[in-house]
Amino acid sequence: MAASLPAAEAPRERTSSAAMALNVQDFGAAGDGAKDDTEAFRSAMDAAVKAGNCAVFVPRGHYLIKGRLDIPPTVTLQGVFTAPSARSKDEGSVLLAVAGAGDAKGQPFITLRTSSSLRGLTIFYPGQEMKNPPVPYPWTIQGQGDNICLTDILLVNPYQAVDFGTYPAGRHFISGLYGQPLYRGLFIDQCYDVGRVENVHFWSFWGGWEGELYVFMRSEAVAFVLGRTDWQFLSKCFCIGYKIGYHFVQNQAGPGNCVLTQCGSDIGPTAVRVEGGQAHAGHSFVNCQFMAGVEIAPTNTGPVKFTACGFWGIPTTDHHAIIDGTGHTTFNGCHFNGWGQHDREAPAIHARSGGLTVSACDFMDLGKAQITLEPEVVSALIYGNRLRGKERITNRAGGRAQIALNAVSA
Structure with a gap:
């Protein structure tokens, strides 16, 4: 029979994936929420580098970090x-x-x-307040190098969550990122080789749906900010209660191109805002759901495509899409519901400029205006759609628009 170890000699807690890792408690980390464990974490990571760039395991506990942490390459x-x-x-x-x-x-x-990872952790700001505005803090996590990995991370109440844009961070991988970012969620820019993001969920579980903090988030917060990124893949990403869900920006590095599948933005006035997209590639949304609106800004030059997507309104929704710029926007196999909440004459899609294709879509609101094409629209194809009550497509683009084969039902 194996002898039992005295309590003082009991082995440190391990998980199977961390069996060969260094343990921060072996370097003096207390995990009691009172002692500053910053230096213990730093010492453990320094030792990991000397040991051949291995993992540092953080057992259960509350680790007060009064300083900052720098994860070395491949640790x-x-x-x-x-x-x-x-x-x-x-x-x-x-x-x-x-x-x-x-x-x-x-x-x-x-x-x-470069090539470092953060896994299986929760980060909480005990000094944050549920007020308008909340306490500003720097970014919680920032990438400075390629091949960075975030998996199974909960950021409870960050002011700004993840920054993979201030510095280049190509070929990043994010999976299982949950949290309630209060001002900015995930920022990606200067990604010059394919970035991958999946299973992200941003929602108001810490601050709730009422009170001053939620007023701030509905008026100021943005969940996803996407700048220059060459082939960015996002899958199964979701946000709810943000002023803007997915914001495609154009900074010094230029615009990007993104493919989003099975993503959603819920209960926010602007689900998608596109200020820039690469002219040869743009942005594509497939099997996504949006509540409520899309804005294509005058600065956009790239294509924007929505395929098999659903749009429905909130009490402030008049349009599901307002289209400007010189790019071409496509809706194929989509459905639209609940527009014209204030202005009953507002069309679901209002194209002010650029190009537009709408095909095989279902405009579900009975008798409401479906599409308006302004004179600055350079080309439009509106065909094969289902309209309710009657056809209400206003064409001010003249012969540059082809409108045909749309069926009207009750």
């Missing part, structure tokens, strides 16, 4: 979670972030270097 900082968690700020491997209060442009809480 993994790993907690106990092996799936995305929610409402777990009191469970699992929790980092308590306190540095940078009041300074949104300060040094990030965690910096990830």
